[in-house]
Amino acid sequence: NAGRGSVFNAEGQQEMDASIMCGKTLAAGAVAGIHNVKNPIRLAHKVLAHSDHVLLAGEGAIQFAKQHDITFEENEYFYNKYRFEQWKKLQGSTKSQLDHSEEKDKYFGTVGAVALDQNGHLAAGTSTGGMTNKKFGRIGDSPIIGAGNYANDKTCAVSCTGTGEYFMRGVTAYDVSCLMEYKGLSLVEAAKQAIQKLTQLGGQGGLIALDAQGNIAMPLNCPGMYRGFRQGDGRGFVGIFGEEK
Numbered sequence: 001n002a003g004r005g006s007v008f009n010a011e012g013q014q015e016m017d018a019s020i021m022c023g024k025t026l027a028a029g030a031v032a033g034i035h036n037v038k039n040p041i042r043l044a045h046k047v048l049a050h051s052d053h054v055l056l057a058g059e060g061a062i063q064f065a066k067q068h069d070i071t072f073e074e075n076e077y078f079y080n081k082y083r084f085e086q087w088k089k090l091q092g093s094t095k096s097q098l099d100h101s102e103e104k105d106k107y108f109g110t111v112g113a114v115a116l117d118q119n120g121h122l123a124a125g126t127s128t129g130g131m132t133n134k135k136f137g138r139i140g141d142s143p144i145i146g147a148g149n150y151a152n153d154k155t156c157a158v159s160c161t162g163t164g165e166y167f168m169r170g171v172t173a174y175d176v177s178c179l180m181e182y183k184g185l186s187l188v189e190a191a192k193q194a195i196q197k198l199t200q201l202g203g204q205g206g207l208i209a210l211d212a213q214g215n216i217a218m219p220l221n222c223p224g225m226y227r228g229f230r231q232g233d234g235r236g237f238v239g240i241f242g243e244e245k
Ligand code: ASP
Pocket: 001, 098, 099, 109, 110, 128, 129, 130, 131, 139, 140, 141, 142, 148, 160, 161, 162, 163, 164, 165
């Protein structure tokens, strides 16, 4: 559910959000409510690298993309039959839906990545089509720095997926960082507590998180989240359901 194959909104359109953040400088770039941009995360990076702003939305973001050599595609490129049928079931209702909880084996949610380089610098990126049948103009947590995406070399890099409104209210990605910075919690404990707080709010989803020592946490409170990691020594893991790494 990002770029090509994104979910459909209540108007039958694919509107996308993305953000990227550098843990060394705290520089960040984000785009929200964009359409027809082939790789929304590339546009978020352009905002980081080539503007004085952090978040550009809608037609302003599209205009910026045209000025910065970003590739556009026609609607047909983004179309996905499975996504369209998901939307058709909800069309006309006021319900919006997260696909993590819908059908087993089909937990194709938001795409997020966190990375640590050999110099100890962290980064986080998150890209999404949002929630099926979301209102036209609805923006989720993914492009909101601190809600769905955050990186700071002092603490951690975090990328979230789930019911965005709750991650925004819980400021969940930053919450993991704060629990480490102010309470001295380990990454794993901080990530666990942030998801517990999300659960108390009524939110559903999970996050992937990494600290500057290479510790990894991937807690979730929903049936499934496609996730994995690869370490410098070649060790890796992939998971779909609630299994621990
Ligand atoms: N967090 C995304 C949003 O609310 C949806 C998802 O993660 O699948 O826009």
